[in-house]
Amino acid sequence: xxxxxxxxxxxxxxxxxxxxxxxxxxxxxxxxxxxxxxxxxxxxxxxxxxxxxxxxxxxxxxxxxxxxxxxxxxxxxxxxxxxxxxxxxxxxxxxxxxxxxxxxxxxxxxxxxxxxxxxxxxxxxxxxxxxxxxxxxxxxxxxxxxxxxxxxxxxxxxxxxxxxxxxxxxxxxxxxxxxxxxxxxxxxxxxxxxxxxxxxxxxxxxxxxxxxxxxxxxxxxxxxxxxxxxxxxxxxxxxxxxxxxxxxxxxxxxxxxxxxxxxxxxxxxxxxxxxxxxxxxxxxxxxxxxxxxxxxxxxxxxxxxxxxxxxxxxxxxxxxxxxxxxxxxxxxxxxxxxxxxxxxxxxxxxxxxxxxxxxxxxxxxxxxxxxxxxxxxxxxxxxxxxxxxxxxxxxx
Numbered sequence: 001x002x003x004x005x006x007x008x009x010x011x012x013x014x015x016x017x018x019x020x021x022x023x024x025x026x027x028x029x030x031x032x033x034x035x036x037x038x039x040x041x042x043x044x045x046x047x048x049x050x051x052x053x054x055x056x057x058x059x060x061x062x063x064x065x066x067x068x069x070x071x072x073x074x075x076x077x078x079x080x081x082x083x084x085x086x087x088x089x090x091x092x093x094x095x096x097x098x099x100x101x102x103x104x105x106x107x108x109x110x111x112x113x114x115x116x117x118x119x120x121x122x123x124x125x126x127x128x129x130x131x132x133x134x135x136x137x138x139x140x141x142x143x144x145x146x147x148x149x150x151x152x153x154x155x156x157x158x159x160x161x162x163x164x165x166x167x168x169x170x171x172x173x174x175x176x177x178x179x180x181x182x183x184x185x186x187x188x189x190x191x192x193x194x195x196x197x198x199x200x201x202x203x204x205x206x207x208x209x210x211x212x213x214x215x216x217x218x219x220x221x222x223x224x225x226x227x228x229x230x231x232x233x234x235x236x237x238x239x240x241x242x243x244x245x246x247x248x249x250x251x252x253x254x255x256x257x258x259x260x261x262x263x264x265x266x267x268x269x270x271x272x273x274x275x276x277x278x279x280x281x282x283x284x285x286x287x288x289x290x291x292x293x294x295x296x297x298x299x300x301x302x303x304x305x306x307x308x309x310x311x312x313x314x315x316x317x318x319x320x321x322x323x324x325x326x327x328x329x330x331x332x333x334x335x336x337x338x339x340x341x342x343x344x345x346x347x348x349x350x351x352x353x354x355x356x357x358x359x360x361x362x363x364x365x366x367x368x369x370x371x372x373x374x375x376x377x378x379x380x381x382x383x384x385x386x387x388x389x390x391x392x393x394x395x396x
Contacts, residue, residue, distance in 0.1 A: 199226025
C-alpha cells in the first residue's frame with residue numbers, strides 16, 4: 001500500500017483536476033488565467049490539471065482569446081462527447097427516447113408505438129428504440145461512456161429489487177424486469193419514477209424555473225405527482241411521495257377491486273375511467289379520453305358532464321396537495337391534464353375546496369416531459385460517475 005506521505009501529492013492533484021473540470025463545465029469556455037482566478041489555484045497548477053484532463057479526453061481547446069497586446073490564450077471547454085445520457089420513457093402505448101451529450105445537447109430524439117404488452121417484449125422494444133437513437137445520433141455505443149435512465153410508472157422496492165405500483169404495465173413489477181434492463185443497458189442503469197423526472201424537467205426547463213415549490217400532476221392513463229419543495233425533488237421515506245393515485249374516495253365512488261389494483265383516484269379519474277363514464281352516459285363508437293374531451297368541446301352535453309366530473313375529481317386531489325404543501329404553482333401534464341380548457345375547469349372546481357388557489361398551468365414540455373427529465377437526471381448522475389471514477393484512481 002502506498003504511504004500517506006507518498007499519496008498526498010497525487011490526491012491533491014486529483015482534487016485540483018476535479019475542481020478545474022467542474023469550473024470548465026459550469027462556466028466554460030475559460031482560459032487558464034480565468035481558471036486560476038476562479039479556483040484560487042496557481043497558474044502552473046491549473047496548467048497541470050488541464051494537461052491531464054485534456055489527455056483523458058474530458059476537456060478540449062475550442063478557441064482562443066486575443067489579448068490587448070496581441071497575445072492569445074487558449075479557451076477550454078468540456079468535451080461534450082466524453083459521455084452520453086440515454087433517456088427512455090416507458091408508457092403504456094408509446095416509448096419515447098433521446099440521447100444527450102455530457103454538455104446537455106440533445107443529439108437525437110425518437111418515439112415508437114408499443115407493440116406488445118408483455119414485459120420481456122417491452123424491454124426488447126426499448127432496446128430497439130435505443131439502437132435507432134444511437135444510429136440517429138451517430139454515437140458508437142461500444143466506444144462511449146453511456147448512462148441510461150428509464151422513466152417508468154411505479155416505485156423501486158429495494159427489498160425485492162423490483163418495481164411496485166406499476167400495474168398499468170402488465171408484468172412490469174417482476175424482479176426479472178430490472179435484471180433484464182440492466183443486462184441490456186448496463187449495470188449502472190437507473191430506473192426513475194416517470195412523474196418525478198417530469199417534475200425535474202419542469203423545474204429545469206419549464207414553468208418550475210419561476211418558483212421554488214410546485215407540484216407536477218400528470219393525469220392520463222395513470223395519475224401521479226412529482227413534488228418539488230425549495231427547488232429539490234421530494235421523494236419521501238420510501239420513494240413513494242406523489243403516489244396520489246391511492247388517495248381515497250368515498251365508498252361507492254369506485255369499484256373496490258379497481259381501487260385495490262390501481263388506487264382509488266386512478267381507478268376513478270384515469271383515461272380508462274373517462275371512457276367507462278362516457279359509455280355509461282350513452283356515448284358509443286371507438287372512444288378514447290381525447291375523443292370524449294373533443295366531444296365536450298363541440299357541445300355534447302353527455303361528454304361535458306363526464307369532463308366536469310373528471311375536473312371535480314382532480315380538483316379534490318389537488319385540494320389535498322394545496323392544504324398540505326401550499327405550493328406556489330400546480331402544473332398539469334399527461335393527456336388529460338394537457339387537454340384544452342381542463343386546467344381552467346380544475347381551477348374553478350378547486351376554488352370550492354380551498355381558500356388559496358395557486359396558479360395552475362399546463363406543462364410547457366408536453367409529451368417530452370419524462371424524456372427531458374430522464375436526460376436532466378442522467379446528466380447529473382453521469383457527471384457524478386465521472387468524478388467518482390477519478391476519485392477511485394487516487395492512491396489509498
